[in-house]
Amino acid sequence: MLLTRQSIPVADRGQHDRRVPPELAEVHRVAGAGVGQDDVVQVDRTVVATGHAPDRAGEGDRVQHGHQHRRQHRRQHRRQHRRQHRDQLIDLLVVGGGTAGLVAARTAARLGARVVLVERTRTGGDCLWTGCVPSKAFLAAAAHAHAVRDGARFGVRAAAPHVDLAAVMTHVHAARERIAPVDSVEALAADGVEVRHGTLRFSGPGRATLDGEVDGAPLRFRRAVIATGADPVLPGIPGLADAAPLTTDSVWDLDAPVPSLVVLGAGPIGCELGQGFARLGTAVTLLEAADRVLPVEEPEASARLGAALARDGVDVRTGRRAVAVSAVRPAGDGWEVELDDGARVRGARVLVALGRAPATAGLGLDALGVTRASTGHVVVDDRLRTSAPGVFAAGDVVGDLPSGGALLPRPFTHVAGVHGSVAATNAVLAPLRRVDHRAMPRVTYTAPEVAHVGLTEDAAREGHDGVRVRTLEHGEVDRAVTEDETAGVTRVVLDRRGRVLGATVVGPRAGEVLNELTALVARRGRLRELAGVTHPYPGWGDAVWNAALAELGDALATQAARRAARLGVLARRVVPLSRASAGRAAPRPR
Numbered sequence: 001m002l003l004t005r006q007s008i009p010v011a012d013r014g015q016h017d018r019r020v021p022p023e024l025a026e027v028h029r030v031a032g033a034g035v036g037q038d039d040v041v042q043v044d045r046t047v048v049a050t051g052h053a054p055d056r057a058g059e060g061d062r063v064q065h066g067h068q069h070r071r072q073h074r075r076q077h078r079r080q081h082r083r084q085h086r087d088q089l090i091d092l093l094v095v096g097g098g099t100a101g102l103v104a105a106r107t108a109a110r111l112g113a114r115v116v117l118v119e120r121t122r123t124g125g126d127c128l129w130t131g132c133v134p135s136k137a138f139l140a141a142a143a144h145a146h147a148v149r150d151g152a153r154f155g156v157r158a159a160a161p162h163v164d165l166a167a168v169m170t171h172v173h174a175a176r177e178r179i180a181p182v183d184s185v186e187a188l189a190a191d192g193v194e195v196r197h198g199t200l201r202f203s204g205p206g207r208a209t210l211d212g213e214v215d216g217a218p219l220r221f222r223r224a225v226i227a228t229g230a231d232p233v234l235p236g237i238p239g240l241a242d243a244a245p246l247t248t249d250s251v252w253d254l255d256a257p258v259p260s261l262v263v264l265g266a267g268p269i270g271c272e273l274g275q276g277f278a279r280l281g282t283a284v285t286l287l288e289a290a291d292r293v294l295p296v297e298e299p300e301a302s303a304r305l306g307a308a309l310a311r312d313g314v315d316v317r318t319g320r321r322a323v324a325v326s327a328v329r330p331a332g333d334g335w336e337v338e339l340d341d342g343a344r345v346r347g348a349r350v351l352v353a354l355g356r357a358p359a360t361a362g363l364g365l366d367a368l369g370v371t372r373a374s375t376g377h378v379v380v381d382d383r384l385r386t387s388a389p390g391v392f393a394a395g396d397v398v399g400d401l402p403s404g405g406a407l408l409p410r411p412f413t414h415v416a417g418v419h420g421s422v423a424a425t426n427a428v429l430a431p432l433r434r435v436d437h438r439a440m441p442r443v444t445y446t447a448p449e450v451a452h453v454g455l456t457e458d459a460a461r462e463g464h465d466g467v468r469v470r471t472l473e474h475g476e477v478d479r480a481v482t483e484d485e486t487a488g489v490t491r492v493v494l495d496r497r498g499r500v501l502g503a504t505v506v507g508p509r510a511g512e513v514l515n516e517l518t519a520l521v522a523r524r525g526r527l528r529e530l531a532g533v534t535h536p537y538p539g540w541g542d543a544v545w546n547a548a549l550a551e552l553g554d555a556l557a558t559q560a561a562r563r564a565a566r567l568g569v570l571a572r573r574v575v576p577l578s579r580a581s582a583g584r585a586a587p588r589p590r
């Protein structure tokens with residue numbers, strides 16, 4: 001409201017002049033705040049007096065009044081100007097329309113803030129257009145091809161599948177198009193978010209321009225969330241650029257079969273896409289510099305996935321780096337990748353899956369005073385505040401949080417979503433919410449899936465005493481036996497008191513099975529709490545339930561517990577059966 005000295009209900013015409021003075025009405029109009037009959041208008045007494053000054057004064061008084069009037073008018077004008085300026089200010093400027101930006105913008109708009117989201121290409125971000133959605137749609141097609149080939153062991157024989165990669169990509173694109181409306185400009189507008197298209201650059205605190213428009217009206221904002229995500233890394237390996245390598249930005253546009261493919265990097269992208277292409281009939285070589293695939297996961301998980309990839313025909317080479325790429329002669333026959341041990345592998349195409357770098361170039365972060373790590377990531381604290389006042393960052397653009405090496409936030413969509421919500425709330429209200437990365441799960445959607453939450457065994461042993469691991473082979477899980485998928489494993493890392501510090505599940509639907517373990521990690525719960533939770537039979541979650549039952553069984557097997565139970569049994573022998581021991585269905589004595 002404009003002024004706060006006096007509040008006059010517009011409808012209350014008995015005691016005051018309730019008419020809204022023209023100056024105020026104009027201010028309200030500019031502010032977009034319609035004044036209705038029932039509105040309470042904050043009116044400055046002096047303004048009201050100006051409009052209704054009695055005409056009884058003499059000439060001197062009139063001059064005096066004239067001066068006063070002009071001064072008041074000027075003051076009024078300045079106020080109006082300040083108000084207009086204030087109302088043009090954006091409460092929250094969100095840069096980037098991926099998951100982090102979308103969630104941040106919607107959260108802030110829901111809280112009543114004026115939100116502008118700037119996106120340089122299409123809203124939806126990596127997850128929708130180049131990441132989770134296309135990759136999972138692609139893997140679904142690959143799973144079908146695999147099922148056709150693999151049916152014989154279940155007594156179902158079929159001819160080898162005919163894979164039409166262009167049709168596979170049509171399915172991939174259709175999945176994107178079905179989800180896209182949720183992230184569209186129209187949906188955002190309906191949620192109260194104004195979307196501007198263009199590449200944003202910060203020009204100083206509280207100011208930014210679109211598409212480098214130096215002369216254009218700058219965007220002025222109170223707070224900002226940087227959610228510009230990350231782009232695929234293309235290392236400077238000699239000859240690689242000439243090979244026009246595929247990345248996750250371009251691979252979804254393939255429309256012709258790829259007979260052979262060299263994949264650089266066996267992180268989540270290399271493993272998912274390497275296996276997907278192999279199942280769709282491509283001869284895949286997967287190169288990984290570390291000594292195992294998915295090196296951030298438990299070694300046990302890497303080993304089982306490595307074996308599964310090999311079963312699908314992937315030529316997995318670990319402990320090897322690509323050092324050069326050259327065209328196979330005669331030209332047009334693909335590319336030869338030289339490894340650091342001198343070996344050479346060939347592929348019609350090369351797919352680079354060597355990580356993603358934060359998209360901060362040209363964003364003007366220095367003008368804003370935002371500190372970046374040597375990797376280019378925006379440095380934030382656990383409330384997602386950057387070094388610049390009022391500026392927050394969320395999602396893939398964010399670097400390590402101060403939670404320590406074992407708990408690094410990895411770039412995932414669900415993490416981006418949580419970040420968006422926390423950053424927006426902290427920006428628009430007060431910076432009170434913290435991000436807890438302890439219980440951020442991750443799933444690599446290979447076959448088998450590799451799901452993990454919390455600490456790995458090694459990390460747990462570094463920080464805790466008395467760490468134990470409860471391991472359940474899926475050969476003991478009836479559901480796995482019925483589906484002939486017994487190569488999986490569930491490992492739960494526990495502290496001395498049996499609280500779940502971390503867990504890894506390898507197997508079909510591992511991502512879903514992980515959820516109840518994630519809940520325990522989040523609230524520092526004990527594994528044995530799940531013993532009393534009935535699980536439907538036969539489920540993939542049986543391994544977790546069995547682990548919990550085993551945990552409870554061990555607790556009951558202590559000498560003290562056994563002695564207590566024995567005493568209970570002895571007591572029952574000497575105490576006669578009472579009515580209380582009968583069930584509800586027992587007939588009541590009259």
Ligand SMILES: Cc1cc2nc3c(=O)[nH]c(=O)nc-3n(C[C@H](O)[C@H](O)[C@H](O)COP(=O)(O)OP(=O)(O)OC[C@H]3O[C@@H](n4cnc5c(N)ncnc54)[C@H](O)[C@@H]3O)c2cc1C
Nearest residue numbers: 096098099100120125126127131200229395396411412413
């Ligand atoms: C192949 C693949 C598969 C994946 N699968 C999974 C999965 O199964 N599960 C999972 O959790 N995660 C997965 N991810 C990771 C997930 O996609 C990302 O972690 C997530 O999308 C990051 O969201 P974000 O909002 O931080 O960034 P992004 O989605 O990258 O959004 C950033 C946006 O900012 C825009 N932008 C950048 N700079 C500017 C600028 N200067 N001005 C205006 N706009 C700008 C960009 O155009 C982009 O739209 C996968 C990633 C890939 C590549």
Ligand SMILES: NC(=O)c1ccc[n+]([C@@H]2O[C@H](COP(=O)([O-])OP(=O)(O)OC[C@H]3O[C@@H](n4cnc5c(N)ncnc54)[C@H](O)[C@@H]3O)[C@@H](O)[C@H]2O)c1
Nearest residue numbers: 265266267268269288289321322353354355411443444445
């Ligand atoms: N299911 C999922 O949640 C999912 C799926 C795909 C991607 N993602 C996200 O996208 C991010 C990027 O994925 P990514 O797999 O590209 O990156 P990554 O960093 O996870 O893996 C890259 C791999 O390449 C290896 N490497 C590095 N340099 C090499 C070289 N010169 N030669 C051979 N190997 C080399 C690394 O050791 C590493 O294992 C992931 O961190 C992940 O968070 C998630």
